[in-house]
Structure formats: structure tokens, C-alpha cells
Amino acid sequence: MTGSTAQAPWCLARSAQFAVAAAAGAEWVRALKVRAHLLHPAASTAAEAARVSMIYVYVMTVAVVLFLVWFDRCRRNAERLSPGAVRGSATWAVLAWLIPGINFWAPRGLLLDVRRASGPAGADPGHGDLLVSASWAAWLGHAVLSLVGTQVAGGTSLPLLVAAQALDVAAAALAVTLIEHITKRQAAGLRTAEPVPAPEGLPHAS
Numbered sequence: 001m002t003g004s005t006a007q008a009p010w011c012l013a014r015s016a017q018f019a020v021a022a023a024a025g026a027e028w029v030r031a032l033k034v035r036a037h038l039l040h041p042a043a044s045t046a047a048e049a050a051r052v053s054m055i056y057v058y059v060m061t062v063a064v065v066l067f068l069v070w071f072d073r074c075r076r077n078a079e080r081l082s083p084g085a086v087r088g089s090a091t092w093a094v095l096a097w098l099i100p101g102i103n104f105w106a107p108r109g110l111l112l113d114v115r116r117a118s119g120p121a122g123a124d125p126g127h128g129d130l131l132v133s134a135s136w137a138a139w140l141g142h143a144v145l146s147l148v149g150t151q152v153a154g155g156t157s158l159p160l161l162v163a164a165q166a167l168d169v170a171a172a173a174l175a176v177t178l179i180e181h182i183t184k185r186q187a188a189g190l191r192t193a194e195p196v197p198a199p200e201g202l203p204h205a206s
Helices: 010-039 043-081 090-095 106-118 127-151 158-193
Strands: none
Touching: 010 043, 010 158, 043 090, 043 106, 043 158, 106 127, 106 158, 127 158
């Protein structure tokens, strides 16, 4: 039984979606500015690259915080809707995204658990799981290509930069879609699970 105050976190969802999209745009600008500085070193390009990089760090930090707050709320709702269906604790659901190495595989399982536990049984079979996997694959591909471009090509390879940032945009678009999908499922699940109170002043049906 869900609590009477349980609601789908739409405000957090919209905030996280906006922040994720903004972070993807900021990373594009940062990558281009840093590459320009590496190709044509100068005091002006160094200052510009540093300024853009700092803005990117701020935007990305906000995006991560908003996403994790949204995910924590969704996990709590999923536990109310389907007790025991989500693995791990509430603390682990946040730390799994932040611990290097573990954050390459654990959060995908948590997303799948929350998605499956959030909606009416039998609704959207398998389609949401594919969305989770596609989003995760795009994010991993972006991370790998960014690392290769920095460590192997020295951050100056335009093809690697374009490929990495294209995957970043794809990952952001899929993340925005996934946030919408999970929040909608929770809204439907909570409407189904919570009893509708009788209007005040009218007798309950016997």
C-alpha cells in the first residue's frame, strides 16, 4: 500500500531533464574550446578554455545532483509500489553512481529495477528495458571515446571528438526520454495503487 502523499516527482523530472540537456550542450562547447587551445596555444585561448571548462563543471554538477535527487525519489516510490523489487539500499542507489568503476555497471541494474517496479504490471513489456540499455550504451560509448581521444590522440582528433560528443548528445536525449518514461510509469502506478477518498460529507459505501 502506498502512502497517501506519494506522488510522481514531475518537478524534479523536469529540472533534471533541463539540466541534462544543458550539460550536453556545455560539454560540446568545452570540447571545442579545449581542442582549439591545444591546436593553437595562446594565453587568450587558455583563459577561454578554462572559463568554459569551469562553466561546464558547474552545469554538470547541477545535472548530476538533480538527476540523483530525482532517482532517489523514484526509487522510494518504486519501493512503495513494489516492496522488495528494487535491489540494495537507498544509500547504495546514490553511491553506485559516484564510485569509479562500479558506476560503469551497477546503475544500469538499479534503473531497470526502478523502471520495472514503477508501473502497472504488464504495461510496456520490455520496451523500457531497451531504453535503459540504449541510454547506458550511449553513455559508456561517450566515456570510452572521450578517454581514447584524450589519452591517445591528445584531445586534438576531430573525428574522435565529433563521435564522442555525438554519443554524448544521444545519451542526453535518451536520458531525458528515460526520465519521462519512468516518471510517467510512476504516475500511472501511484494512481492505480492509491485509493480514491470519498468526498467530504458523503457517507462511505457499506
